[in-house]
Ligand SMILES: *[C@@H]1O[C@H](CO)[C@@H](O)[C@H](O)[C@H]1NC(C)=O
């Protein structure tokens with residue numbers, strides 16, 4: 001009797017936690033989770049810049065002409081914080097190593113590969129074949145998921161192919 005009671009209590013709190021997590025996920029997903037959690041390159045952040053790599057950025061405010069590359073001052077890095085160029089101890093939003101992320105290639109054993117954060121393509125042996133397909137808005141490529149594209153909330157760890165389409 002007592003065992004049964006505590007079992008249902010546990011079940012309840014797991015359900016509650018699940019609910020809280022889902023709500024959190026929804027909240028965060030709406031404001032580009034990729035930029036916040038995955039630390040992405042080339043993604044407009046809430047501070048109105050996108051980091052191109054550790055040291056360079058572009059403004060992405062509505063009324064600023066796109067494509068003007070700017071550099072942070074010496075020994076500063078581009079971050080997701082309001083004062084976006086910060087002393088190099090801060091965590092850069094876009095690490096140089098992922099600026100043009102390495103992506104899996106067709107190796108003869110895989111059927112599909114992500115060709116960018118939001119596109120995937122079929123393999124024929126060791127060649128890509130056909131044309132790239134694009135994931136729906138707010139989803140990212142994940143061949144490992146078995147679903148081609150998943151909501152950014154479902155991505156744990158790093159993206160399979162962190163480069164722009
Ligand atoms: C960062 O990006 C800028 C602009 O594309 C480029 O000029 C610079 O060489 C890059 N720095 C590194 C370390 O890749």
Ligand SMILES: *[C@@H]1O[C@H](CO)[C@@H](O)[C@H](O)[C@H]1NC(C)=O
Pocket residue numbers: 124125126127
């Ligand atoms: C892959 O592409 C190369 C060069 O175009 C071609 O010679 C080869 O036959 C292709 N392999 C397959 C499995 O399609």
